[in-house]
Amino acid sequence: MKAIVSIIMGSTSDLKVMEKAAQFFDEMEIPFGMNALSAHRTPEAVEIFAKNAEADGIKVIIAGAGMAAHLPGVIASMTAVPVIGVPINASLDGMDALLAIVQMPPGIPVATVGINGALNAAILAGQMLATGDSEMMNKMKNYKEGLKQKIVKANEELTRVQYRFKTN
Amino acid sequence: MKAIVSIIMGSTSDLKVMEKAAQFFDEMEIPFGMNALSAHRTPEAVEIFAKNAEADGIKVIIAGAGMAAHLPGVIASMTAVPVIGVPINASLDGMDALLAIVQMPPGIPVATVGINGALNAAILAGQMLATGDSEMMNKMKNYKEGLKQKIVKANEELTRVQYRFKTN
Amino acid sequence: MKAIVSIIMGSTSDLKVMEKAAQFFDEMEIPFGMNALSAHRTPEAVEIFAKNAEADGIKVIIAGAGMAAHLPGVIASMTAVPVIGVPINASLDGMDALLAIVQMPPGIPVATVGINGALNAAILAGQMLATGDSEMMNKMKNYKEGLKQKIVKANEELTRVQYRFKTN
Amino acid sequence: MKAIVSIIMGSTSDLKVMEKAAQFFDEMEIPFGMNALSAHRTPEAVEIFAKNAEADGIKVIIAGAGMAAHLPGVIASMTAVPVIGVPINASLDGMDALLAIVQMPPGIPVATVGINGALNAAILAGQMLATGDSEMMNKMKNYKEGLKQKIVKANEELTRVQYRFKTN
Amino acid sequence: MKAIVSIIMGSTSDLKVMEKAAQFFDEMEIPFGMNALSAHRTPEAVEIFAKNAEADGIKVIIAGAGMAAHLPGVIASMTAVPVIGVPINASLDGMDALLAIVQMPPGIPVATVGINGALNAAILAGQMLATGDSEMMNKMKNYKEGLKQKIVKANEELTRVQYRFKTN
Amino acid sequence: MKAIVSIIMGSTSDLKVMEKAAQFFDEMEIPFGMNALSAHRTPEAVEIFAKNAEADGIKVIIAGAGMAAHLPGVIASMTAVPVIGVPINASLDGMDALLAIVQMPPGIPVATVGINGALNAAILAGQMLATGDSEMMNKMKNYKEGLKQKIVKANEELTRVQYRFKTN
Amino acid sequence: MKAIVSIIMGSTSDLKVMEKAAQFFDEMEIPFGMNALSAHRTPEAVEIFAKNAEADGIKVIIAGAGMAAHLPGVIASMTAVPVIGVPINASLDGMDALLAIVQMPPGIPVATVGINGALNAAILAGQMLATGDSEMMNKMKNYKEGLKQKIVKANEELTRVQYRFKTN
Amino acid sequence: MKAIVSIIMGSTSDLKVMEKAAQFFDEMEIPFGMNALSAHRTPEAVEIFAKNAEADGIKVIIAGAGMAAHLPGVIASMTAVPVIGVPINASLDGMDALLAIVQMPPGIPVATVGINGALNAAILAGQMLATGDSEMMNKMKNYKEGLKQKIVKANEELTRVQYRFKTN
Secondary structure: OOOOEEEEEOOHHHHHHHHHHHHHHHHHOOOEEEEEOOOOOOHHHHHHHHHHHOOOOOOEEEEEEEOOOOHHHHHHOOOOOOEEEEEEOOOHHHHHHHHHHHOOOOOOOOEEOOOOOHHHHHHHHHHHHHOOOHHHHHHHHHHHHHHHHHHHHHHHHHHHOOOOOEOO | OOOOEEEEEOOHHHHHHHHHHHHHHHHHOOOEEEEEOOOOOOHHHHHHHHHHHOOOOOOEEEEEEEOOOOHHHHHHOOOOOOEEEEEEOOOHHHHHHHHHHHOOOOOOOOEEOOOOOHHHHHHHHHHHHHOOOHHHHHHHHHHHHHHHHHHHHHHHHHHHOOOOOEOO | OOOOEEEEEOOHHHHHHHHHHHHHHHHHOOOEEEEEOOOOOOHHHHHHHHHHHOOOOOOEEEEEEEOOOOHHHHHHOOOOOOEEEEEEOOOHHHHHHHHHHHOOOOOOOOEEOOOOOHHHHHHHHHHHHHOOOHHHHHHHHHHHHHHHHHHHHHHHHHHHOOOOOEOO | OOOOEEEEEOOHHHHHHHHHHHHHHHHHOOOEEEEEOOOOOOHHHHHHHHHHHOOOOOOEEEEEEEOOOOHHHHHHOOOOOOEEEEEEOOOHHHHHHHHHHHOOOOOOOOEEOOOOOHHHHHHHHHHHHHOOOHHHHHHHHHHHHHHHHHHHHHHHHHHHOOOOOEOO | OOOOEEEEEOOHHHHHHHHHHHHHHHHHOOOEEEEEOOOOOOHHHHHHHHHHHOOOOOOEEEEEEEOOOOHHHHHHOOOOOOEEEEEEOOOHHHHHHHHHHHOOOOOOOOEEOOOOOHHHHHHHHHHHHHOOOHHHHHHHHHHHHHHHHHHHHHHHHHHHOOOOOEOO | OOOOEEEEEOOHHHHHHHHHHHHHHHHHOOOEEEEEOOOOOOHHHHHHHHHHHOOOOOOEEEEEEEOOOOHHHHHHOOOOOOEEEEEEOOOHHHHHHHHHHHOOOOOOOOEEOOOOOHHHHHHHHHHHHHOOOHHHHHHHHHHHHHHHHHHHHHHHHHHHOOOOOEOO | OOOOEEEEEOOHHHHHHHHHHHHHHHHHOOOEEEEEOOOOOOHHHHHHHHHHHOOOOOOEEEEEEEOOOOHHHHHHOOOOOOEEEEEEOOOHHHHHHHHHHHOOOOOOOOEEOOOOOHHHHHHHHHHHHHOOOHHHHHHHHHHHHHHHHHHHHHHHHHHHOOOOOEOO | OOOOEEEEEOOHHHHHHHHHHHHHHHHHOOOEEEEEOOOOOOHHHHHHHHHHHOOOOOOEEEEEEEOOOOHHHHHHOOOOOOEEEEEEOOOHHHHHHHHHHHOOOOOOOOEEOOOOOHHHHHHHHHHHHHOOOHHHHHHHHHHHHHHHHHHHHHHHHHHHOOOOOEOO
16 A cells, blocks of 8 residues: 555644544545654755655645644645645634745645645545546545535434424 | 524534524514525535525525635525625634625625624514514514613613722 | 615715615615715714604615724614615725624624625615515516626637637 | 713623723722713713713713724714723724724724723823823822832842843 | 924824824914934934923823834833824734734823824824813814814715715 | 636636636646636526536636635535635735635635635646646646746846845 | 843743743853843833943843833844844734834834744844854754754654554 | 855845845945745755855845745755845735744744845844944944934924924
């Protein structure tokens, strides 16, 4: 089994946000790697990772970071493999991380998801892989179908909430 | 008893905000429906609801949503029944939901109330109904009259707070 | 002809924003009044207007204001007629006006539309009137239908834009 | 004893913020009144208060309010007695209240202090009174002198904090 | 003629905002001084000004500043004469100046007006002076009365705006 | 030639932002479609487009929208094809559009790029396609290589800027 | 032992943020002073400190402050010794302090670090000292080298986190 | 003549902001280098520059960048030479660049100045150099002294502005 997706984070404290991505890949049976690398503390390790990612068979990279979040953009500057950025709320409600990830200059995009949105990052990775893999496309379509069940169930729960003037 | 107002929310976790609207309708004896529908997970169910709302006798729709809150706007795009949007604080103090609801493009208004303002949404619904229903107008006028009592009482409580140099 | 909707603004300089509402009422053949009243400079005139609005046959009030925009809320505190607030961009990109209008305390809602959104305010007024007026409902449905034409036309224009690798 | 300053708030829940002003007036032996009045729920009571304030001997008014905080501006529109506004943090970290109080249109100023800054509002009231009352000016100068003691004491505490390379 | 109010600004480029205050004092016949002093470039001059203000007969100080606007707070730390702060929009729509002026720590208030609100600062100064000067109070009441005329005139102008369905 | 990427926008006025994406696809020789569809005005057309996208051979969708920008999220809710969202600056410096696009709820990601970032959206689309297409990967690597030339040239220009104490 | 760096804060309550700077100087064996001084309450003490700093052998000053944080800028206006400003989160998530420190006018820079960033302030002080002190430069290089170990360790921890489809 | 300071920018379009730094170094007779390097487009060139800076005799680095401004932080991660970051206003009034530069994680400070504050960056560089160079300290003290003249002159200009009730 060889990883086709990489989850990168700046420290183990980010794991409580990023583990949602790992759990999704387990559920979808997508082999992945997971590493702590820091754009600021281990720039050489980031460089080695990014420059070898394509040759190592990595097809999508997910990078989570907080504050002045440079990790996703720095990786994106060193590889043509698409990078998904997850802004982590470590200060200012995550607004600093969101802007530091999404406002990339022309030429080097980072596919940004919402603040703390690691699950959405993983789903997006699955959708990217599906552009060239019809089996993955089927998995993603099934997953999306499954989302409806939560709402259907929520609706049923609401049916049981009692008000005098509620009609359903 | 047939609902003339609908309360829509994206999940049962929104109920703790939205129940204030339900309680108001109970107090005012206005029959209402309540459903969990998601603009993103069950778009077909939203469409069926919105397109049938007028024929079903619904005169006002209240929709609460958080984050990139699309639900009120999506419903408003599919019906001429007025839609009241309640931005729910799920991230960024609710500022993302407020902007995603209130800043609708020309042609498709959503009547937006304050963050977590489900009670105000329900009062506004009552006032909208009152434009064509004089009995409802009387209810709303009585309700507004009642609001003064809370302040009068608060003022009496302040009278009892003791300071050496307080004169009343 | 007797007005059933009122457009209120704080000064004639707001007319360039608010005239979109007047034009819509002309187009829809909805009789309306239009006045300059200031929550801060002519509070007595505001009070007289607001307290008589219902008796004068006004069914919906639209109030536009900028900066610390108190006008919509002050009117709403003095009548049970529904008030639609239009935040006007006079400073801080209109964010001050938006917050000063939408964040009303429990009990006194203002139906807020987007910054400078006078057209949407007028459409919303039409939808409110339609809750008790089926002819108005038909007008509003026709109007919404008409919105689609702009997009259809826009799409046709895009068809004529030429790119070498564009397929439609 | 007749009040020369008034503290106005929208509800008793604001008392935990506004009591700092009352305590300051007690400490300075400045007679004051304290009332709960709401710009939105009891506009008539606000009007009666504001229009009689000058004749009643009130020389400065302090008004605290949260959210779309209209109370200080509404009072200021009805009297020439100076009004000090205290933005209370009830949502959005108090930013909505700050903007709704400070961004008054030309002609009707509100002297705004920081978010939850009731103590500063009371000191400012004392300074305003001191413009025409030399005894009050002496009180205010003594009070300001006293502020230095807190810092001197803080500095002494820091002297006792031990670090190996700390030289003082 | 001896100044009883001081207008302080950081540079002559601020004059185009601050001149509104000077014009108001001329109109009200209130003698005033006007100086360029910088909290950051001429701290000693600021100190000399602030420490002598009371003895020089100054009863209210107006200080305008942009960006990290320290001038009003620095003056307020050196005198018991009340200081009115005018946030000047030099960057970030004036939000930096507003926060740097209004968010003063407990003990040292600055009476803050809206962004670029020099006219309101001058009116507020007049109201402060009026707390101990009944002639000034009459001037201020007359001035406030005059504000209504602008709105009355605006309303008359609106009367002349023609729409087919406009009823007034 | 059959489109494998779709560029969707809400009106032709968005073309001046979105054309950067079209130009990139021309340069990369990637066949694409381009349509004006509105989440709010033509919801049925959006639905037809989104539900057929995969069957029509579309592998990536780029959707640009301003204000309360629902278009990318609404499309993403109806297809498993990955959607790239471009926030367009139509108000509030584009902050409303950014938040309304990026803050999607769990389950329905939108790959968001910077405000007005249509070129980056197109590059990201190319990178997504490259996950399953090695020829595309080569194109993208060449493109990224080309970006360096602009900087190298900029550096040469700086060499020619003359200062007395400049050493290079 | 004579201090070459000074840590200044407005009150002992700031010590829990600023102590990170003191600990760093202990670790690096850099002698430092630590004082509580307030720009607003003890302006004379601030002036004496700032004007004597250079003669007292102080080479870098670190000043932490919250809210309308004037302390760093006020010190910087009175000395040519470089001043590092630490915005302390006391309100508005620290955004007010950040803007009040960083947005200094031309001529008087404050070297600003992140919100609550006292450790980074101390490291920056070390780097400034190192511009003229090669032994200090070696210390700083060693410190930076040490930062990598935390990430390497974090990466090892991640290796031990188990997922079914995790490959490393 | 060998550069002891480096000015780095991402493109020649940044020169109109950054040239203020170059002019200051000319005025102070401080030899400097100036280069266009991009964290995202030429990461290798950035690395070579940063890793050789100290050995090349560079004592302070000034880096200006806009949007998701990574350049200062990326350089700071690769050298112990102090880095001064200049947020350039390219979008969102420069707020994105400010946050992306100042909110660095613990261990890797960037000395941040105000938005577009290239002159202040250069002055700060001079002050850093002065920590180990008494001649430079004298230059900086003279420069700071000179700043006062601008204000003195401004004050003289204000003396000539005529108002009827102006006393100076």
